[in-house]
Amino acid sequence: MATNPHADVAAYAVDALDVDEERAFEEHLASCEACREELASLREATAALAYGAVGPAPPPELKLRILDRAKAERPNVVSLPRRRSWTAPFAAAAAIAAAVAIGVGVWAATRPATNDAFTSVLAKPGAKLVPMGDRGTLALAPDGTAAIALTVPRAPAGKTYEAWVIRDGAAKRAGLFSGSTVLRIQRPVKPGSVVAVTLERSGGVDQPTSKPLAASKAVS
Amino acid sequence: MTVLTVQPPPARPSRDLARLSDEALLSLVAASDDDALAALYDRFGRVAYGLALRILRDETLAQDAVQEAFLGVWRNADRFLAERAKASTWILTLVHRRAVDLVRREDIRRGEPLERAPEPAAPTTAEDEASLGFRRRLVQEALSQLPAEQREALELGYYGGLTQSELAERLDQPLGTIKSRMFTGLSRLRDLLDQAGLEGSYP
Numbered sequence: 001m002a003t004n005p006h007a008d009v010a011a012y013a014v015d016a017l018d019v020d021e022e023r024a025f026e027e028h029l030a031s032c033e034a035c036r037e038e039l040a041s042l043r044e045a046t047a048a049l050a051y052g053a054v055g056p057a058p059p060p061e062l063k064l065r066i067l068d069r070a071k072a073e074r075p076n077v078v079s080l081p082r083r084r085s086w087t088a089p090f091a092a093a094a095a096i097a098a099a100v101a102i103g104v105g106v107w108a109a110t111r112p113a114t115n116d117a118f119t120s121v122l123a124k125p126g127a128k129l130v131p132m133g134d135r136g137t138l139a140l141a142p143d144g145t146a147a148i149a150l151t152v153p154r155a156p157a158g159k160t161y162e163a164w165v166i167r168d169g170a171a172k173r174a175g176l177f178s179g180s181t182v183l184r185i186q187r188p189v190k191p192g193s194v195v196a197v198t199l200e201r202s203g204g205v206d207q208p209t210s211k212p213l214a215a216s217k218a219v220s
Numbered sequence: 221m222t223v224l225t226v227q228p229p230p231a232r233p234s235r236d237l238a239r240l241s242d243e244a245l246l247s248l249v250a251a252s253d254d255d256a257l258a259a260l261y262d263r264f265g266r267v268a269y270g271l272a273l274r275i276l277r278d279e280t281l282a283q284d285a286v287q288e289a290f291l292g293v294w295r296n297a298d299r300f301l302a303e304r305a306k307a308s309t310w311i312l313t314l315v316h317r318r319a320v321d322l323v324r325r326e327d328i329r330r331g332e333p334l335e336r337a338p339e340p341a342a343p344t345t346a347e348d349e350a351s352l353g354f355r356r357r358l359v360q361e362a363l364s365q366l367p368a369e370q371r372e373a374l375e376l377g378y379y380g381g382l383t384q385s386e387l388a389e390r391l392d393q394p395l396g397t398i399k400s401r402m403f404t405g406l407s408r409l410r411d412l413l414d415q416a417g418l419e420g421s422y423p
Contacts, residue, residue, distance in 0.1 A: 011384045044305075069291055
């Protein structure tokens, strides 16, 4: 057992503690803010080490297998007419498509960070995440800036999704979008507000006319 | 407020996921969006596999580790949200953890101290090779600037899957020395990567 519990932070960051040491360090971590901060910053360097091991690409089937397993465990909640299938009958075509996608993905992994409104809000001190049902998540900073990440089908022709900030019974417009996306909420989200999304006619409306597809709880 | 029933629109989903941040994708994964999981795999699958292969030195086991890690992402994406890390860090941490668990279970650790990753063999585009290769060189360059005994402790621990006690035994050093080498080495690596602008540019 370490006499100085802080001393294990680097070994913990690289997963070099045995089971007992790990348990002891996690107990320490729960009560040591300094170690949590140190760990967060060492973990970034540790993750960078992963890039030092870049080698051959994984076989395309691996992606298909992971997605099949994932969907078998927890079917996608967005109800849609049949989406593209990763499984047979077109396994060969799918494998080629996946190989192409992996190629694109490698590029994506190596370009500078994709930094959207959601990440910007999350980067603020004290930011938190609030679930919006099973469709998405609200990121909210203490200063009231907010963004949502939402999984929804593309809006039909003539329609748009509209976000709302609802407080004290009054709904205020907070932005339009057309499908799964990240949207910056265009007004401050103060404590007690609910953020909701409805489907409206193109161009948006002044007040919601339909039941929300997704809504947060009142935020604190 | 008029209340209408919303029918699910009979349209294909918008698949503009490539433009979203890793964190937003992870939030969509938490909402059970498997296309978002696929997009995260496209971003990190190759790095994950390279890391797992380096640790496990067996293609089948490496695939198992990557699969388990991404299923962990799928199952626990909502938990990430509390962790205050970059999504990329969280994902690669999961991959490393899985690979290390497997290597310890299989007890196939070897750990020739300074062995390098295998050269990329699969044909991909020149652009992929250039940028991934660039990152790999930056990391290896940073590692090479560490004092040899710090680099050795980090590489045997991180890529070799050895615990610090096993390291102490293998290197015939007191445990305290190993702890200190790891801490000093990792802190210095963090600074070197910061200087190289690498860490900050991670997605």
